[in-house]
Amino acid sequence: MRISVIHRLAVVVLAISCGQPRGYPSRHLSNLQSEKPPVSGNHAPPWYDESLRLLQSGRCSELEAFLTAVPQDRRPEDWYVLSAMGGAMCWRQTRMEKYKAAALQVIEKGITHYPDSALLIANKGALLEGFGDVEAASRLYRDAYRRAQEHLRSRPESRDDRYVFDRMSKRLGLRETGPPTSSPLLPAPADDLVDARPQWQQEAWRLMANDCRAAIKYLDAKARPSDPMWYVTYSQADLLCWQNNFGGQFREHEFEILDQGLKVLPTSSRLLMSKAEAYETVGDQGSANQYYDAARTRAQANITNGNRAAGFEDKEVLEELRRRRKQQ
Numbered sequence: 001m002r003i004s005v006i007h008r009l010a011v012v013v014l015a016i017s018c019g020q021p022r023g024y025p026s027r028h029l030s031n032l033q034s035e036k037p038p039v040s041g042n043h044a045p046p047w048y049d050e051s052l053r054l055l056q057s058g059r060c061s062e063l064e065a066f067l068t069a070v071p072q073d074r075r076p077e078d079w080y081v082l083s084a085m086g087g088a089m090c091w092r093q094t095r096m097e098k099y100k101a102a103a104l105q106v107i108e109k110g111i112t113h114y115p116d117s118a119l120l121i122a123n124k125g126a127l128l129e130g131f132g133d134v135e136a137a138s139r140l141y142r143d144a145y146r147r148a149q150e151h152l153r154s155r156p157e158s159r160d161d162r163y164v165f166d167r168m169s170k171r172l173g174l175r176e177t178g179p180p181t182s183s184p185l186l187p188a189p190a191d192d193l194v195d196a197r198p199q200w201q202q203e204a205w206r207l208m209a210n211d212c213r214a215a216i217k218y219l220d221a222k223a224r225p226s227d228p229m230w231y232v233t234y235s236q237a238d239l240l241c242w243q244n245n246f247g248g249q250f251r252e253h254e255f256e257i258l259d260q261g262l263k264v265l266p267t268s269s270r271l272l273m274s275k276a277e278a279y280e281t282v283g284d285q286g287s288a289n290q291y292y293d294a295a296r297t298r299a300q301a302n303i304t305n306g307n308r309a310a311g312f313e314d315k316e317v318l319e320e321l322r323r324r325r326k327q328q
Contacts, residue, residue: 024151045074051082060090060099079111081123088127095269095320098277099235103127105205113212118148118164141168200224204233212240214248228268228313231261235278254278269317296321 047070054063070079087103090096107124114120125140145168148161155161196250200222207215215237226232238254241247258275265271276291299314299321 045070045076045078048078048082055082055085055089058089058093060086060093064090064102075113077110077114077117077120080106080113080120082109084127086125088130091131093323095316095323096237096277097232097273097316097320098312100131101205104131105208108206109210116147116151118144118151118161121147122164122168138172139220141171144168145172182269198229201229201233204237208240212237212244216241225264228265228270231257231265231271232274235274239278239281251282267298267302268301268313269295270313272298273317273320292321292324 044287047066051063051067054060054066064083067079067086069082084103086109087099087106090099091103104124104127107120107127110120111117111124125137127146128134128140129137144164148164148168151158151161152165166257191201204215204219204222207218210249216234219234219237222230235254235256238257241250242254255275255278258271258278261268261271261274272291272295276288276295279285279288279291295317299317302314303318
């Protein structure tokens with residue numbers, strides 16, 4: 001007997017979330033906006049089984065490449081869930097900031113396409129909890145619970161919403177896990193469902209999910225010359241524009257903006273690390289290795305010299321480099 005897709009993905013989640021919060025609500029979902037029933041284990045999309053296999057085997061980079069090949073008009077909610085899980089796995093393996101950002105970006109893009117999806121909202125909460133922002137995750141869990149509850153009043157047969165409703169009931173410590181009642185069990189969550197990133201960075205990534213050029217325009221208007229993450233985020237927007245075939249000038253500016261940051265903040269190990277990642281992304285591994293070494297040297301020097309302003313940044317960079325070396 002073939003194991004169901006839902007159960008198999010639950011097994012995968014258990015396998016990859018060692019050390020992650022309990023109640024990680026990722027699983028296979030169907031399109032909540034359609035009238036078709038949830039996809040069964042025998043009728044999953046053709047790319048689904050291979051995606052699960054790559055996820056289960058911990059091959060997150062291969063999973064990213066494999067899922068990217070799925071046409072954009074054939075990406076249901078479960079595509080965004082799997083893609084985000086892959087990004088989170090890469091982050092867990094390497095602690096490289098780009099994977100963390102990519103995981104959040106893809107789940108936000110999924111929510112843009114399916115704004116009323118209780119499951120995608122629950123998965124964004126799971127990502128944030130895994131990244132350490134328990135408070136924001138709890139608000140998202142409550143929102144996912146409330147939406148699933150509302151959906152079940154009009155569509156009690158929805159297995160997707162039933163799954164979210166039951167999982168969030170347990171995750172939030174609610175007593176009632178049966179059919180939703182006529183009145184909400186929880187107050188409506190606050191409208192500003194935030195994650196751990198500063199508000200300007202959240203908005204920049206929200207824009208990047210749909211229009212990298214709009215994100216660049218926003219970042220120009222919100223210049224933060226003393227914050228290394230402003231330069232890093234700007235370079236990531238440039239990279240997206242280049243990858244979307246908007247012109248080679250974006251690839252050039254990706255490096256120019258990081259160089260500008262290094263002139264203003266010459267002791268930033270994060271900027272050196274981001275430049276290494278940028279070189280690696282465009283295929284220049286030799287230059288990437290030089291900047292990875294420079295980032296390590298700078299972070300170690302900052303810690304040795306007691307540079308308190310950059311202390312957390314340096315420890316984070318060294319941890320990312322340690323995990324990167326372990327994966328090689």
